Ligand code: SF4
């Protein structure tokens with residue numbers, strides 16, 4: 001019988017992980033906090049939780065596959081080569097990419113869905129923070145488009161930071177966070193961003 005965590009249902013050659021299933025369970029539990037006092041999905045008809053553009057989905061973090069059987073009917077699975085996508089060069093192997101077939105049970109949501117609309121950010125000095133994910137959410141999420149009107153709760157920032165502290169113990173996840181942080185730096189200083197935020 002296939003069970004989550006047995007790993008015999010997974011393809012060979014995945015990007016390796018330094019984190020245990022228990023660490024992922026801890027992260028899932030830390031991230032079980034709503035960003036707002038109410039269900040933020042009512043602001044946007046849960047836009048981030050549907051295929052708002054054809055093929056849109058999310059990558060799992062290395063090792064996060066341990067939390068799934070790959071037979072969840074609410075997800076469609078693909079495994080893609082990291083080097084063909086926007087990952088740092090030290091990610092060598094395949095990464096799980098899931099798209100939504102239906103709405104996930106709340107306790108089964110992947111990390112990227114739990115942490116959104118925040119993203120982890122490493123300062124140039126290497127300090128870990130969490131920030132609004134303007135890289136992937138500025139066009140869809142009211143909490144990112146209007147942060148003064150819909151500010152994420154401090155508890156949500158605290159939970160996300162605690163979770164990413166655990167996750168970035170894995171050097172490859174830290175490397176990816178560094179890679180995305182430098183993209184965020186570039187994005188924030190770009191001309192189109194200043195035009196968009198006018
Ligand atoms: S995180 Fe943003 S896009 Fe997703 S449901 Fe909440 S308000 Fe909507």
Ligand code: SF4
Pocket residue numbers: 048049050098099100101102103104109110113
């Ligand atoms: S994977 Fe699940 S939680 Fe994430 S966007 Fe899709 S349906 Fe929503």
